[in-house]
Amino acid sequence: MRLLLTLILSSYASFAAAQDIEALDQDGVVAMMRHALAPGTGDPGGFELRDCSTQRNLDARGRAQARRTGAALREAGIAFDKVWSSRWCRARDTAELMEMGKVIEQPALDSFFAGRGDREDQTAATLDLIQALPEQTRLLIVTHQVNITALTGRGVSSGEIIITRRGSDVLDVIGRHLIAP
Numbered sequence: 001m002r003l004l005l006t007l008i009l010s011s012y013a014s015f016a017a018a019q020d021i022e023a024l025d026q027d028g029v030v031a032m033m034r035h036a037l038a039p040g041t042g043d044p045g046g047f048e049l050r051d052c053s054t055q056r057n058l059d060a061r062g063r064a065q066a067r068r069t070g071a072a073l074r075e076a077g078i079a080f081d082k083v084w085s086s087r088w089c090r091a092r093d094t095a096e097l098m099e100m101g102k103v104i105e106q107p108a109l110d111s112f113f114a115g116r117g118d119r120e121d122q123t124a125a126t127l128d129l130i131q132a133l134p135e136q137t138r139l140l141i142v143t144h145q146v147n148i149t150a151l152t153g154r155g156v157s158s159g160e161i162i163i164t165r166r167g168s169d170v171l172d173v174i175g176r177h178l179i180a181p
Contacts, residue, residue, distance in 0.1 A: 020163060023163045024161075025077065027138065028135055031080070031161050032152065033161040034157065036063070036181065041056075043055050044056070058093050062159070065180070067098070073098070081139065084142070085103050087105045091142045092105065109144075111146060112147070122147065135166070152171055159178060
């Protein structure tokens, strides 16, 4: 019975992921991805923004996850007009490894976990940046769990994409997509 339930749930998860990837193929979509797998929590003491050796970084599984996610999106015909990233190495590396377009660093997307930034100001700045884009722009954002949760009210796994559309002052969640590490 347990095996049958596992098969049913995994089939449903595969079906749901296939359906959600289709949600990315719309004008005006805002795809928010948590950086790929970077084991640990937060960043070590001595963190320096421009020195990746002082940060928590992607491991081999995270780098492979980022590449596979980008390949799956390209295979599905998904393209983005803009690709934005946090300046943290693990987010920027994820965006670059996906090969979805030129990566533009946006300071508002930097993590504010453990007091490293300002949740309210960065969330408002991110929404302003998004709203300033032409309505039809397809945007991929690679950032951190805390930023995505602040913007959507949803939790997010490493490498998972929360698919949204712009509402009046909010981002409406319309799907999710994850390629597990």
